[in-house]
Amino acid sequence: MDKNPLQPEAVLLNAALQAARDLGLDTQLEQREPKRAAARAGAVVRIGRRGKGQQYVAEVRRLLRPANLGATLHQLDLQAAVHDMPGLLVADYINQDMADALRKQGRAFLDAAGNAYIEQPNVLIWATGRKPVAKTEAPQAGRAFQPTGLQVLFALLCHPEWVTLPYRELAARAGVAHGTVGWVMPDLQRQGFVADLKGKRGTRRLFEGERLLALWADAYARQLRPRTLMGRYYVPALAGWEEWPLGQYGAQWGGEPAGALLTNYLTPGELTLYADKLPGPLAARYRFAKEADMGHKAVVEVRHRFWHFPEDEMAAPCVPPVLVYADLLATGDARCIETAKRLYEDHVARLVRQV
Structure with missing residues (x-):
C-alpha cells in the first residue's frame, strides 16, 4: 500500500494535465507546491506543443464556484507576481459562464473534464461544454x-x-x-x-x-x-x-x-x-x-x-x-x-x- 498517497489537489492536477494531453497539448509537471516568500502555488507546470511551451504557476482549486472565483483569481495573481510567470487556473470543473469570463480576461485554465483555454504563440486551445466526470467532494x-x-x-x-x-x-x-x-x-x-x-x-x-x-x-x-x-x-x-x-x-x-x-x-x-x-x-x-x-x-x-x-x-x-x-x-x-x-x-x- 502507498504510504504517501497523493493529496486530492495533486490527483486533480494530474487529471487536468491528462485532459490537456488528450487535447493534443504537451504537459510537464516541473515542481509541486513551490514556496517563495508568503506565496504558495499548487505547482509549476509547462504546457505547449511540439517542443515549445510556456511555464505557468498553477492554482489548483476543488469546487470552484462563481462565489469563490474572485478570491481564487486574486490568489493566483499574487502567486504569478511572486513567481514571475503567468498563472494557470486548474479546477475539477469550470462551467460555460465561468469559462467565457476567464477567456474574456485572458486567463489560462484547465479542468479535469477537458475544458480549457490556453493561448500561446501558434497555440490556441478553447474547449468548453464538457461535463464533469465525477462528483467532487468538498475539501x-x-x-x-x-x-x-x-x-x-x-x-x-x-x-x-x-x-x-x-x-x-x-x-x-x-x-x-x-x-x-x-x-x-x-x-x-x-x-x-x-x-x-x-x-x-x-x-x-x-x-x-x-x-x-x-x-x-x-x-x-x-x-x-x-x-x-x-x-x-x-x-x-x-x-x-x-x-x-x-x-x-x-x-x-x-x-x-x-x-x-x-x-x-x-x-x-x-x-x-x-x-x-x-x-x-x-x-x-x-x-x-x-x-x-x-x-x-x-x-x-x-x-x-x-x-x-x-x-x-x-x-x-x-x-x-x-x-x-x-x-x-x-x-x-x-x-x-x-x-x-x-x-x-x-x-x-x-x-x-x-x-
Whole structure:
C-alpha cells in the first residue's frame, strides 16, 4: 500500500494535465507546491506543443464556484507576481459562464473534464461544454473554516493582535459563543496559523497571514456570506448614495459602495449596507421596495453585521476593509475584482503581511 498517497489537489492536477494531453497539448509537471516568500502555488507546470511551451504557476482549486472565483483569481495573481510567470487556473470543473469570463480576461485554465483555454504563440486551445466526470467532494478545511469559525478568523484578520485576548473577550468581538473560540484556536494551531513564540506561553501570535486570508475569503464566500443576507431591496435610483446618512441609522457601507469610498476607483452597480437589523426609517426615507418595478430598479442589499468591534469601528462609514475585500471578490465581477486588488494593496496587505 502507498504510504504517501497523493493529496486530492495533486490527483486533480494530474487529471487536468491528462485532459490537456488528450487535447493534443504537451504537459510537464516541473515542481509541486513551490514556496517563495508568503506565496504558495499548487505547482509549476509547462504546457505547449511540439517542443515549445510556456511555464505557468498553477492554482489548483476543488469546487470552484462563481462565489469563490474572485478570491481564487486574486490568489493566483499574487502567486504569478511572486513567481514571475503567468498563472494557470486548474479546477475539477469550470462551467460555460465561468469559462467565457476567464477567456474574456485572458486567463489560462484547465479542468479535469477537458475544458480549457490556453493561448500561446501558434497555440490556441478553447474547449468548453464538457461535463464533469465525477462528483467532487468538498475539501476538508478544518473546523476553523466553518461559519462561526470564519467569524473568529475575521476578527483576527482585522486585528491580528487580538490573538492574545482571553477567549471570552475574543468571542464577544467575533459575535460567537465562548466555546467556539475554544475549538477554533486548537484547529488554527494544528494548521500552523497560530503558535507561541519559541513555545513560551503568553507569546501567541498569528502566522502566514496572507495564506490565511486567501483561505478565509474563499470559505467566507461559500459558507458565511450567504447567511448574512437579510434582504434584497429596490430603490428608485442610486444617484446620491454618498449622502445617505447611514450612521444615523446604525448602518455601514459594505461591498461596492465601500470599495468606491476606500479606493476612489469603482462606481457602484448596486449598494450593500450592513446593520444589526433592517433600519426601518432609512428604508422608508429612501423608499425601499421588496419587488422591482418601473420606479424601483436599483438594488440595495442589507446584510447582517455579525461582529462586535470597538465603538469607533462600528460607527465608521464603512465595514472593515477585510470584509469589503472579500465581498468584492465574491461578486465575480471583473471591475469589482480589480477594485479588491487595489483595496488589498492599500488597506489589507499591511494587516496580513505583518504576521
